[in-house]
Amino acid sequence: MTVRTRFAPSPTGQVHIGNIRAAIYNWLFARHAGGQFLLRIEDTDRERSTPAAVQAVLDAMAWLGLNYDEAPVYQSTQTAAHLAAAEQLLKTGHAYKEDKGGTGKGECVIFRMPGTDMSFRDEIKGDLVKKAADMKDFVIVRSDGTPVFHLANVVDDLHMNITHIIRGDDHVENTYRHVALFRALGATPPKYAHLPMIVNAQGKPYSKRDGAAYVGDFRAKGYLGEALFNYLALLGWSPGGDRELMSRDEMARLFTFDRVQSSAAQFDLVKLLWMNGEYMRALPREQREAACRAVLQERGLWNDALPAGYLGRVLDAMAERIKLFTDIADAGYFFTEDFAFDEKSVQKRLLKPGALELLAATRTVYAGMADFSAAATEAALRELATARGLGMGDLVHPVRVAISGTAVGPSLFHMLEVFGKDRVLRRMDKTLEKFGHR
Numbered sequence: 443m444t445v446r447t448r449f450a451p452s453p454t455g456q457v458h459i460g461n462i463r464a465a466i467y468n469w470l471f472a473r474h475a476g477g478q479f480l481l482r483i484e485d486t487d488r489e490r491s492t493p494a495a496v497q498a499v500l501d502a503m504a505w506l507g508l509n510y511d512e513a514p515v516y517q518s519t520q521t522a523a524h525l526a527a528a529e530q531l532l533k534t535g536h537a538y539k540e541d542k543g544g545t546g547k548g549e550c551v552i553f554r555m556p557g558t559d560m561s562f563r564d565e566i567k568g569d570l571v572k573k574a575a576d577m578k579d580f581v582i583v584r585s586d587g588t589p590v591f592h593l594a595n596v597v598d599d600l601h602m603n604i605t606h607i608i609r610g611d612d613h614v615e616n617t618y619r620h621v622a623l624f625r626a627l628g629a630t631p632p633k634y635a636h637l638p639m640i641v642n643a644q645g646k647p648y649s650k651r652d653g654a655a656y657v658g659d660f661r662a663k664g665y666l667g668e669a670l671f672n673y674l675a676l677l678g679w680s681p682g683g684d685r686e687l688m689s690r691d692e693m694a695r696l697f698t699f700d701r702v703q704s705s706a707a708q709f710d711l712v713k714l715l716w717m718n719g720e721y722m723r724a725l726p727r728e729q730r731e732a733a734c735r736a737v738l739q740e741r742g743l744w745n746d747a748l749p750a751g752y753l754g755r756v757l758d759a760m761a762e763r764i765k766l767f768t769d770i771a772d773a774g775y776f777f778t779e780d781f782a783f784d785e786k787s788v789q790k791r792l793l794k795p796g797a798l799e800l801l802a803a804t805r806t807v808y809a810g811m812a813d814f815s816a817a818a819t820e821a822a823l824r825e826l827a828t829a830r831g832l833g834m835g836d837l838v839h840p841v842r843v844a845i846s847g848t849a850v851g852p853s854l855f856h857m858l859e860v861f862g863k864d865r866v867l868r869r870m871d872k873t874l875e876k877f878g879h880r
C-alpha cells in the first residue's frame with residue numbers, strides 16, 4: 443500500500459502555524475514512507491474562501507518547500523461526488539431525509555449513526571472510544587442542497603485514496619463520525635494521527651495575541667522558511683538524541699509517529715530566533731547579502747553609491763547580532779549619516795560628566811592615525827585610557843554613541859574600520875557640535 447497523505451486547509455485568511463505544522467507532518471510522513479503528499483483546498487465556505495486566502499496557502503507552502511505530488515483538489519469542484527455519496531447512503535439506509543424545521547423549504551439529508559460505541563486507533567493518542575449514547579445522527583446535506591463539511595471531507599479523502607489523515611486534535615470529535623461515514627460508504631477508514639495543539643507560555647492555544655501566529659508574519663519579519671520548517675517540525679516531534687538543526691530530508695528519514703508527543707507543544711520564540719540565526723549563518727554570503735539588501739531597500743536605507751563589498755563588511759561586523767534579515771534595519775547607522783540618537787544612550791553615555799571631553803580627546807588621537815584598522819584604533823584607545831588612568835569603557839561608550847546614536851551594536855573597533863577614518867571623524871565632530879562641546 444502506498445502511503446498517501448494530504449493537507450486539507452480551509453482557506454479563510456492567513457495560514458496559522460498550527461495548520462502549517464500539520465502540513466509539515468503530513469509531508470514528513472509521506473516522504474518518510476516514499477509515498478505521496480497531496481493538497482486539498484477545502485474552499486466550500488464561499489464567503490471566506492477568497493482567492494487571496496487560497497493564495498496565502500499556496501505561498502506558505504511554496505515558501506516552506508512543502509511540495510505536493512498532484513494538482514491540488516479544490517473541494518468546491520467535487521460537489522457532484524459529495525451528493526452522489528449522499529444518494530448512495532440514502533439508498534443503503536445509512537441516511538434519511540427530514541424536513542428539519544417543518545418549514546416546507548426543503549429536506550435535508552441526515553446520516554444515521556450506527557447506534558454502537560465507536561472507536562478508532564489514533565497513531566499518536568492510542569485507542570479512542572466514544573459511547574453510542576453520546577453520538578447523534580447529523581446533517582450531511584443541507585436543505586439548500588449543499589454538502590456539509592463531514593460528508594465533503596470524507597468523500598474527498600476516499601476519492602483521493604488517502605491512507606493517513608494527520609490533522610489537529612480539534613478534529614478528534616469529528617473523527618468518530620468520519621469513521622462511521624467511511625464504513626457506511628463501504629470503505630475501510632484511513633489511519634488517523636491527531637496532533638496536540640500549539641500553546642503559549644500560559645498553556646492556552648497560541649494565537650495572534652501571543653505575537654506572530656501566521657506563516658506570513660514570520661516571512662515578513664525576515665525569518666527563513668527552512669528555519670521555521672525545522673522549528674515547527676521539532677515542536678511536538680523529536681528525532682531522538684539532542685539533534686536540532688536538520689535538513690528536511692534528514693527529518694523525513696527519521697520521522698515516525700511514536701516520537702510525536704501526545705501533550706500540547708509550547709511555542710518558544712527565543713528558540714526559533716536562535717534557530718533562525720543558525721540558518722542565517724549557514725547561508726551562502728550572496729544570499730544573506732541579497733536578502734539584507736532587500737530589507738534596506740524596503741526601508742529606504744539602501745544607497746547605490748555604497749562601495750562594493752560594503753554590505754558584506756557590515757554583515758561581518760554584525761556577525762551573530764543578525765538573527766533575522768530585518769535585524770539589519772536596526773543598524774541603519776551603517777547606511778545613513780542621518781541616523782537617530784537614542785535618548786537613553788545619549789543621557790547615559792554622552793551627557794555623563796566628562797564624556798564629551800573624552801570624546802574630543804579620542805577624536806584628536808584618531809585624527810592623527812594613518813592605520814585605521816580595528817587593531818590600531820583599539821590599541822590607540824587603550825593607550826589613551828592608560829594615560830588617563832581610565833577604563834576602556836569610559837572611552838568606548840561615548841565613541842560608540844557618537845558615531846551610531848545608540849549604546850548597543852557590534853564590536854566598536856570593527857565598526858570604526860567599516861566606517862573608515864573620514865566618516866568617523868565627521869560623525870564625531872557632528873556629535874560634539876550637536877551636544878554642545880566646544
Ligand code: GLU
Nearest residue numbers: 450451452484595608609
Ligand atoms: N479543512 C479542515 C480544517 O482545516 C479539515 C482538516 C482535515 O481534515 O485535515 O480544519
